[in-house]
Amino acid sequence: MAPVVIPGVIVSYITGPVVLGYMWSYCLYGMLIVQVYLYSEMFPNDSRGIKAFVWVLFILETIYTLLITIAAWNDYGPGWGDVDTLSVYDWSWVPLPALSGILAAMAQSFYIWRISKLTTKRWVPVLIGCVMLTQVTFACYYGIRVSVKGRTFTELFALSPEITLFLIGSAVCDLSITTTLVVVLSAQKHRTPFQRTTGLINKLIRFSVETGCLTSLGAIIDVILWLTTKEWNFHLIAFLVLGKLYSNVLMATLNCRAPIFRSESEATTIITMPQTSFWAEPRVKAAHESCPAVHISRNTDVPRDTETIVMTDFSPADSLVLSVAV
Template sequence: MFVLETGFSILITIAAWNAFGSGWGDPDTLGELDWTWLVMLPLNAILAAMAQGFYSWRIWSLTNRRLWLPILIGCVMLTQVMAAFYSGMTIVVRGRSVSQLFGLWPEITVWLSGSATCDLLITASLVYILTRHRRTSQYPHTTGLINKLIRFSVETGSVTSVAALVKCTLWLSCREWNIHYIL
């Protein structure tokens, strides 16, 4: 995952340079997606699936191997990954312009809302499961560790969930300005 994240960071830097560095002064470069975007869409989906898959497995192991919640998270994860891959392939086929993104409004909406839903499910599930385990613990040291895990889950999960919700909201409400790219 570290290697893929590093590759993603390199690709996003190249895309930013092409749009704002070498494309400076040419407004047409802001409307075109360069080659890096064709790799970033599926790579973004793969990275999200890896993280969400790990947390789904973690939830499965914390719920004493009950399957319904990890299967639900996995289905949402696979849906958003497939929507991201489809969007990337369609952009390659139709042309690499920002206007093509608006033609993929349903697919990108499924992708972004699926990602936000998956992150919210993971955060809420971890907090609920850990809180339930904290109530059954009889040892103060274990309760303290579980409290730290709950705090960590709330802090990191809420940041991820809020960012995904804001990105989805910006896509749905401000499409003509592409503000959702900020996140």
């Protein structure tokens, strides 16, 4: 079968990016399944609110994945070879902008909540929250407007200002969250005299930068592709993976508590070793005597200060705290 040729249109620039977006979205969804499973296994004592938050996030991502599966089937199944599929979005695309904005807002609201726990300057999380609400509002408006006016490329281009504000709002919110976390944690690092606490804060700063850069970079790439190549579909690659990128980064933040937030005041390791020629005593043992065991223990005392900053308070019964001298 000869390829479809439309004068002035490069068909591969319209269909190819969407295929890549579908595939990469499926990959991130698989990663999200693993992360949710690890979370449910490692942190069964988290508060009900956090657990409900995680499962609502996972359910929304599952709905998002089902919708793009329907879109992929309709475009490349029954719609294969139909020129109209190149200029009209499938009905399953209509909820995707709102879902993407909501998923981004859920991840951003979690970090805003953490910032409110780390700083006494209430205007900082309020300001970032306003940016977050702005981007999710334009995302929902974009989805509703397209569903009412029509799902053609013409209607999509007519909403260029709203889409641009939605994407820029996500990028600005991510950059603001990352910058605020780094500034707050750096200020606390200079106040503590404990080397162990300083090392822990350095890990937090590095992790905040790494995760914040992922979502910020994804949002910035989406803005650039939309503004420069909106007549093609390259911006849909970032659009289809951005929501799942937010979800995976959020789950990575929750799961990283296992190695990072280990603040036990005493750690004891007992190793039992069988009798060997190396460990044997020089005297001859009787047949009825049992083999001795070597017990090795390590006690680590972590100094505590009177004032603390709560870093992981997701469990209602047992909260872990990071000691910081102020």
